[in-house]
Amino acid sequence: MFLSCVEVDWRDRQRLQTLTHLGAFHDWVEQSFPAAVAAGTRPRHLWRLDELAGHEYLLVLSAERPDPVGLARYGVAGSLEVKNYAPFLAQLQQGQQLRFRLTANPAHAVKDGTDPQARGKVYPHVTVAQQRQWLMDRAGAAGFALLAGTNGPQFDIVGRDHPVMRHKRRHAVRISRVTFEGRLEITDLEQFKTTLTTGLGREKAYGMGLMTVIPEVTE
Numbered sequence: 001m002f003l004s005c006v007e008v009d010w011r012d013r014q015r016l017q018t019l020t021h022l023g024a025f026h027d028w029v030e031q032s033f034p035a036a037v038a039a040g041t042r043p044r045h046l047w048r049l050d051e052l053a054g055h056e057y058l059l060v061l062s063a064e065r066p067d068p069v070g071l072a073r074y075g076v077a078g079s080l081e082v083k084n085y086a087p088f089l090a091q092l093q094q095g096q097q098l099r100f101r102l103t104a105n106p107a108h109a110v111k112d113g114t115d116p117q118a119r120g121k122v123y124p125h126v127t128v129a130q131q132r133q134w135l136m137d138r139a140g141a142a143g144f145a146l147l148a149g150t151n152g153p154q155f156d157i158v159g160r161d162h163p164v165m166r167h168k169r170r171h172a173v174r175i176s177r178v179t180f181e182g183r184l185e186i187t188d189l190e191q192f193k194t195t196l197t198t199g200l201g202r203e204k205a206y207g208m209g210l211m212t213v214i215p216e217v218t219e
Contacts, residue, residue, distance in 0.1 A: 001085035001197060003212075004060045006075035008049070016074050021164040021172065022206040025049070029060055032070035046199045046210040048103040051159075061085065061197065061210055089196065094189045097147065098213040102180045103159075104201040105208040106134035122202070124176035128157055131178050134201075139184070142200055143192030147183040155182020165206050175203055183216070 010016060018024050029047050030036075036043055046061040058075070060066060065082060072080045109120035125131045136153060139146050146153035159179035166172045186192045199209025 001089065002062050002065050002082055003085045003088075004062070004066055004071055004080070004082045006058050006071055006081070007079035008056045008058055009074060009076045010056065011076075019074060021166045022175070023166040025058070025207060026205055028058075028074060029071075032060070032066040032073075033062065033064060034067055034070065036064070044198075044204060046197075046204060048207050048210040050101075050103075059210065059212070089193055092186060092189060092193065094186055096186045097216045098184055098186070099216060100144075100155075100180070100182060100184050100211055100213045102135070102200060102211040103208060104135075104178055104180070105176055105203040106131045106178055107176070107202055108134070126176070128160075131157060131160075135180055138200060140187070141191070142195040143186065143188035143190070144184040144195070145187050147185055153182065155180055155184075163207075165203075175206065175208075177208065184213070 008016070008019075019028070025047070029045050030042065033043075033045070043063060048059050050057045050059060058071075060071065068080060068082070071082075106125040107122050108125060109122050111120035125134050132153075132155075135155070136146060146155055148154065157178055158181050159177070161177050162174040163177055164172055165175050196211055196213070200211055201209050203209070
């Protein structure tokens, strides 16, 4: 596994004029793996956009090393970093406490009462309370517990928006994007590693589901 990061070069507006929706970022990520495109395999790559100190970064988690030219295509020159993710995964331990960041698409399915076999229509969670509950409901099955403080689980919603998603076979739509940050404890090591490498929630192709973690700093 490889975790890659590149700063998006928004200063070059002419070069980035096509990056107006999540589908364009999806294409940027996919085209950064030309061997998979040529083979027609198109494996799922997790990615998300992060903002730090007024700069925006594209993070990509992939099984294969990306093409550096492709992934740097819309990036600030010299900002691309590609790290082997396997050593980090290998040093994770049961019971370890970590800080996390997750960008996701909290949603739920509502079944049609007249057709109990139908999958149900998917609706986004729209309130902060619903979005927080969505993460709390999924933590156990994802291999972690949200650490509790005096006022409940120690995590916050640090970003909420509705970016545009366009697809060749779809009309433009806005999807709910929520970024969570907080503290967790690994309760099922293997399942947690699966969560880190396969993502959490829906719309993974469009920048949702990637959770990253860093060890707690102890004094």
